[in-house]
Amino acid sequence: MNSFLKHVADRLLDGSLTMREQMVILPSRRSITYLKHILAKSIDRPIFLPRIVTMDQLASEISGMERLDPVSVGLELYATYSDLYKDAEEFEVFDSWSGAILKDFNTVDTYLIEAADLYTDLRHLKEINEWSFLEEELGADQQKYNNFWKRLGPLYIRFNERTELTGKTYSGAIMRKASDQMRTKRAFPNMKRILFAGFNALSNVEISILDRFHEEGRLEICWDDSRFFTSQSINPAGHFMRQWKQKEWIQSFSEDDDSTCEIEIASHPHAISQCMWAGSLLSDGEGEGDIAIVLADETLLGPLLDQFPSNIDHVNITIGLSFTHSQVYLFLKDYFLLHIRAEKAKNTGQIWQVHHEDLTRWAETSSRFHLIADHIVKSIDKKTKEGRQVFYNEEHLRELLGSEKVSRYGLFNVKMNNLINFSVQLLRDVRSSDRITVGIAERLIEIVTDTSEVISNYPFVSSVESLWKCLKGAMSKERVSFIGEPLQGVQVMGLLETRALHFDKIILLGANEGNLPKGPSYETFLPFDIRRYYNLPTQREEDAIYAYYFYRLISRAQKVFIGFTSERDEFGGGEKSRYLSQLLNGLPQDAGFNAVVNETVYSARNTKVPHVDVVVNSNEDVRRKILNYYKRGVSFSRLSEYTRCPLDFFYKTVLRLGEEVGVEEEMGSGDLGNVVHDVLEESFKPLIGKGKVSIHSIDKMKDRCPELLDRILLSRGLDKMTENGESALVKAVAIRMLSNFFEREKIRVSENEIEILSLEADWQMEMDVPIDNGMETVQFKAKIDRVERCNGKTVLIDYKTGAVKKSSLKFKSMDSLDLFSPDKSKSLQLLYYQWFNFRKNQSSSSAGIISMIGMGVEVDFLELNSEKEIRADELLEFETQLFEKLEEIYTRERFEHDKDKGFYCSHCLEPAQKTY
Template sequence: MITFLESVLEDFDGWRTTPGQCVFVLPSKRAGFFLKNLLAHKTEETSFAPRILSIESFVEEISELRYATSTRLMFDLYAAYIEEGLDKESFYEFSRWGPMLLQDFNEIDRYLVDAVKFFDYLGSLQEIRHWTPEGTSTPLIDKQIKFWKSLLPIYTRFRDRLAEEGLGYQGQIYREATTKLRAYLENNGSFHYVFAGFNALNKSEEFIIHEILKHGKADIFWDADSYFLENPVHDAGYFLRTHFNSWEFLKTNPPKGVGRFFDADKTIQITGLPKNIAQAKYAGGLIGDILEKEEKALDKTALILGDETLLNPILHSLPESLKGVNITMGYPLKDSSLAHLFSVLFQIFREKGQKGISTKKILILFSNPFLQEWFLKLRFTHSVATGRMVRENKPYLNAEDLEKLGLPLALRKLLSVHPYPDPGAIISRFIALLETLESLYLNSQDSVSVEFLRHFILLFNQLSELHQTYPFLTDIPSFFMLYEQLLEEDTLDFEGKPLEGLQIMGMLESRCLDFETVIITSVNEGVLPAGKSNNSFIPFEVKREFDLPTYKEKDAVYTYHFYRLLQRAKNIYICYNTEPDVLNGGEPSRFIYQLRNDSITSKSIQNNLAAPESGIAPSPSEIIQKSPSLLALFALKASKGFSPTSLSRYIKDPLEFYRKNVLSIRDTLELEETIAANTFGNVIHETLEILYRPYLGEILEPYHVAEMKKQASEALREAFEKHYLKGSQLRGKNLIALKVMAKYLELFLQLELKRIVSQEVCILGVEKELIRELPDIPGCPGPVYIKGTVDRIETVDGELRIIDYKTGLVEPSNLRIADWESLSEDPGKSRAFQVLCYAWLLQEEMPIPASQFRAGVFSFKRFGTGFQWFGFKTAHNKQDEMITPEVLMQFEGVLQSLVAELFNPEIPLMPPENP
């Protein structure tokens, strides 16, 4: 395969005869690097190399201006905006729309639009749009029209500020180059210019290239295929057809570089995959296949990222045996853990006020890997402080809290600043932290981490200089916006042999380069092409009026790049996302449909759909045999007492019982920003205990309930403080949760009042702890106890009742059984099992009168149902709710069988059959 750049060198011999007088101008620096390598391989003797420039560098040289950084452009544009005397916005507010205005200025200049005429037209259009027959207006309309009328002065001031220092934005530099081109050519008349690989040119580039071509000492080579050029509706040839028909030079000089490559034999595989990670894994698998067949073939392979955010998952999906990879875009600093560290720190100071520092942010901060070396030096065990913060559950921390947590002084100084801190002070602290970390990682010889740290030191030094230079940078949000902008532009460049091995690049970096094997990801509508976007103040009709590019022209740019990649390629792999997405959709790109319907490519296409294997990955069956030591541990637990909850857990999942109740492995404590369901239940239980305990042994009277209503708010606050708040201020969702609990209590006490009016209710116990020995357990070397805490014991008109409060939903069917075996086999009957456990436990403490005993639950999510009682289904499907000694004897047999199974060494602990 002869690449485009090779064909240019074959057709143009001047680089051999007079290399010192040749200047190659290409679309990108990357293409220039490949051209320089070709020149080195084709040169037979030592000579000076021709100059190789990107189009942007070439235009910059002509204009005699230098490109200003994007940050500098934003500051100078804001200064011009302020000088114009409009209603002042903060820099942070301006930064949300300023880049769009800058982009419009850029486009106006690149396309050589008459600025005075353009802005006058735009201002008049806005006046017409807001015109009314009555001539009425509003302050908001007046403000908008004033803004549109001020765009020309802002534009002029902005350009003048930059030009005074020899700087400019891209459009300004391009426009300036058109005015200085004649002088440039007079001073450089001996050079021969070669333009290669161009497609979509703005008016400035067209003017410059065309004038140089007409000047006589220049050539232009088009990387084009006649298949697209000859098709009048194919967007891949849209710009080239326009140039060929309109350029005076091309009317007398046939275009060079045009060939017929697209209809050569190709293999095209189009594969739909769900989401980005699947695409990354699939692309990695393709690279592995190529590597296994012929490693050298990777030198002619390119992986093109339609969506460049795929770089990270792609890097993690490449085969380990791959020796070299060349990445044009560098590793984005914004994806590093150090970037996440400072994003959290910025958020801490941005959100910090009189209420203190967010505990959640501190927890995230402690987990950052870059701080671990520092913590070791400070002898700070952050896991201890983390555990304490989670247990105390304070959503915000003040300076005193940080000291109590045992945070070292250096860490407290970093975090303990004024509630509304000065950005300069924060930046100074960040730089000091980075320098400390740099010295630590230098000692540990972690070169990658040191490189990241040095990039961030430079970044924050730049922020510090900006703070000193521009007095309007006074707030944290503005600094955070600048931090993110600078971070977005910075990358950690990869090192390697850029001309060997697999090439990973974005679509624009592929210009002028050709590969035998091409893998393209994210070929979805909205990505390739990018589709319609309205990132401009300029209305569509105004763009058409002044011949500015719209989404139509931008789509044609993507079309050319896509098809140009396919021209000389032999093996083509195209991936697209099949899953619907809110922003990008799940629709394959129009390019895919065009390939499928093209008379040439349709014969070579293989359409595939692929997806990762679904379901849970097979794992070895977890079966735990009951060794003598494990049975001894069971016996130890039995001597202290099994709770109804633990036995219910054993019925549901023996392995979970083993982890939580035998090995005592608890769930990881987490900070509750909003109250958790179990904490919600604990607060309700605690409040009811506080309210009812004073009336133990008494028959409830209406005035008792009235007194409880008065005390309910204070009791609820006390319980909430104990189980959740722990001294913190109540706000947001937690305040709503408190109101919900207060309403629950109000409804419960109203229900209680109705009961005691018509029934005699006597409270015998609240939160009563019970324990009883379970006899006759074979295989157990010691006693077995069952223990539990009964929420409420009462009599109603002489009938004894046990009540278990539930803040979750309980259905009546959960308390009904048809046979005794279901209690130990069906996890859905856990509520019935628990209330029978409490009844059995109570039998030891007080005699149970026959047919005068009930046990059940009160579900706070089913107030309308009221109390729900355990029931045994009898003949004719009737429910017997009374618990008698016979019932408890039957249940004791269930308990004995269940615990005997637990101690049976022949029955291992294993997962449930139907989890």
């Protein structure tokens, strides 16, 4: 274990210098802990340890500057930018690309590049690429684009001047400042040996620091490498080591271990399978001894913890769970998103109001953390779905949540500074039996409080969105830390933490392309051409770094278990790391790596679910429910459902399963039909039983139509929807439909004597129907939009807001197959109405449809053999078929889906053949 750090410890204890005369720089705090442990075990008397620091600590001590926290550095950058340029973008806009600017500033400093030259070349390159082909002068937007590239160089200079005055800056500037100071001042004069150990890739500024120590005769370097890293020039793992061997530094290299490494590469169908596999390895005894679980994909930590077996007594986890994956963080995020959307609505001239999705999401989590009662969540859901409530203002919230809750949690239009206090109160009230959840809530309170103190110095953080950006930036770096013994038991860590450390057993999870190595980062404004010209790192160097991490990690292990996910996703995921392919093809072995590699494929259980025809067999209970339906009332709509699909009819009518009610934020076709029907009912209602309809009365209806439409929209809770968006178009369609209808109606009343007898009439009647060798009382129901007397004859009218084909209202005979065909549903509806009128009122009638689109002046009538009035004997024949259909429903042995006709079934399930 840790043969490399043992080599470093031996060098420190060689007796040539005292510990106080030596200083060690290691790549991570984790390696510092291990080196101190090895030193303590290597001596038998109390001594002072040497100074042991990381490279960042070294640079900070030399430069005398501190590192700014992520929130402050972003705020300082924008403050500098807005001071330089009075037409600066809003902070919210700038913040979206400030990360790329800072990353490039770090690159410029760590590679000792003259910023003015680089950003001038970058501007020229952009101008050539974007505008060189244009002959005319640049427009305003094009000039603004050019100005952005012009501003980066001056921004870099002014930002460094500003931060140097405060003594706090970003890491790259600290490194560069340390390098500059070492040219004129001897750093750590009491140290006679400066030992760098465990590094691989070095930036120019780090090389300059090492060169300075070398010039002073104090530098020694210990490289943690292997012979097969550098034996082949094409091996990316040795890309940097081959360069350092050419330097004149005093340096030593690790000795190769000739023992054989046993490597098992396991393909898994999904991430959870990898974690289960790791748990089984620990259970089977692989958890004993010197072992580390390394996560190339750190999101696997959560599921991995669930798989730890009980036989593992000691576990040390150094990664930490990200706060951004916790329920408390998401709860706070929902709270701020609620306010952000409400603030944006207010800024557009609307009142402060909360969108139903934001409110529901926040309320559900609040209920989980016992801030509000469960019944409040149900009330919100009910009001949203049944009342079509899309937005909630302060008054609505006080009605639903209670004034005390609204005032306590700031669910109204509050100032940004007060919102900080409300969010703290929100977190204080979180209740949970999970100690981690409570701990995260307490830490988030500290972050919110600290961040509020920081942003108080920056007046441009003036909106809820900008406040949330600052809080999110601070919280994104936080981790849930675990308590453990860093030198005992199973060590769980990320790939970067393994630098300079060696373990006898390694379990490496998440070894897919994109994790190992990481994919290309696009958070930079420096294109490849600029990077190559200035010798800045490109993707090739990034890949070489990860190649070194991987091969160094496994080079001295005795057993290595590597898992990757084989499941493909829409982005091409599921490809194993290129380093695994190299191992499987023997490339490292050819270069001197002594390893035996085996591959195992773990597949998901290949369960074939064949095509399933859902069939419901009838029984006494089903027949009893059918009779109950007959007593409730048989309607045309239910009969129509049966003709399309018996199984859908069974679900909706027999079992009375309703469809899930969603929240429609725009008016749909159903709303259009309902609104038009309501307008026509209210318009014609004063004329019921008043004699002949006149042209003058139709003109009055048309004039008051817009006002009546608005009133009906208000009564249905649709008034706000129709102010803009798709609903405004639907409203316009309704106005046009009604206007055209009244114009055509004027022609009808001028050519015919029309009297209104009833509107939206609900007809009911009971009849004894022969069913299964007996008689059952069946109630029939019908709702007819309009009953009129036209030239002395009764006409039953149904309004349709959709198009109607005249061919669908014609049929040749009372043949059952033709009558009950789904494509004849409109004919069946009108025939049902005529039969109903015949039986109820003992009178003849005709029935037709008034379609709001694609219609002429006349009503489209139902026709049987080209006759509009259907004879009594024909209606009695329909009655016989109707009764037979009711008996068929009652006596059928099974209900199954009709594949040919049931295209719109809301409950029928037909699982396709699929592999799970």
